[in-house]
Amino acid sequence: MKKSLVFLALAAFLAMSACGGNQTAEVKALQSRVADLEKQLADTYKPGFGEFMSGIQVHHAKLWFAGLNQNWDLADFEVHEIMEALENIQKYQTERKETALIPSLDPALKTMNDAIQKQDLAAFKSSYELLTTACNNCHRDVHYEFNQVKTPDQPPFSNQAFQIRK
Ligand code: HEC
Known part of the structure; x- marks a missing residue:
């Protein structure tokens, strides 16, 4: 979205420069607009790798x-x-070079999806173990093995019901 804004501004800038004639003021205005947009882009907040992981x-x-x-x-x-x-x-x-290893979760996610589609509790449990192992394998491979994930003992929040609503 923001990239396309910069692109638009650049395209306008190029069109103006091609026109010739009395364009200096407009060119200057567009140049400063491009600089503004570039600064905005550089300052845009994006979640860090660890924040995505905390969500996961x-x-x-x-x-x-x-x-x-x-x-x-x-x-x-x-x-x-x-x-x-x-x-x-x-x-x-x-x-981040670790990003290249994200697809290592694909087989476990596929197995998990299949278990859910089949509504198969035993397959769900074994695919959960597979998924958790795949998470930890990546942590090990990227030297974050101190971040160990495991099957939880208790629901993470008391304000969400996990049972199907009766
Ligand atoms: C591509 C490799 C990779 C995979 C796959 C991966 N992680 Fe991570 N994980 C990381 C990295 C790298 C960090 C450290 C991120 C940072 O803060 O820089 C991390 C951090 C974490 C943290 C610690 C977050 C914190 O800030 O306390 C948790 C929890 C976590 N991952 C859970 C998971 C779970 C659950 C899965 C599987 C569903 C998973 N991860 C799969 C690479 C991976």
């Missing part, structure tokens, strides 16, 4: 209680939240 941590925990309660709609929602956060890492954290 919450969805990973909720996914467990959704599945245990065979609340498959919620489990489906949570696994997709994880996938969305992973896509965002790939979009916003391109400069």
Whole structure:
């Protein structure tokens, strides 16, 4: 979005420069607009890798209680939240070399999705273990092995119900 704004400003700038004649003031105005937009772009806040991971941590925990309660709609929602956060890492954290390993979760996520679609509790439990191991394998490979994830003992929040609404 912001990139396309800069692009538009540049295109306008080039069009103006091609026109000739009395364009100096307009060119100057556009130049300063481009500089403004570049500064805005540089100052734009984007979540860090760790912030995305903290979000994923919450969805990973909720996914467990959704599945245990065979609340498959919620489990489906949570696994997709994880996938969305992973896509965002790939979009916003391109400069981090760890990002290249994000697809290492794909097989485990696919197994998890299949278990949820089949509403199969046993398959859900084993794919949860597979997913958690894949999370920790990446942490190990990128030397963040001190961030160990595991199957949670308790729901992360008391203000969310994991059972299907009766
Ligand atoms: C691409 C490799 C990779 C994968 C896959 C991965 N992580 Fe991470 N994770 C990291 C890195 C790198 C950090 C440290 C980020 C930072 O703060 O710079 C991290 C940090 C974390 C943290 C600590 C966050 C904090 O700030 O306290 C948690 C929790 C976490 N990950 C959970 C998970 C879970 C759950 C999964 C699987 C669903 C997962 N991670 C998959 C690379 C990965």
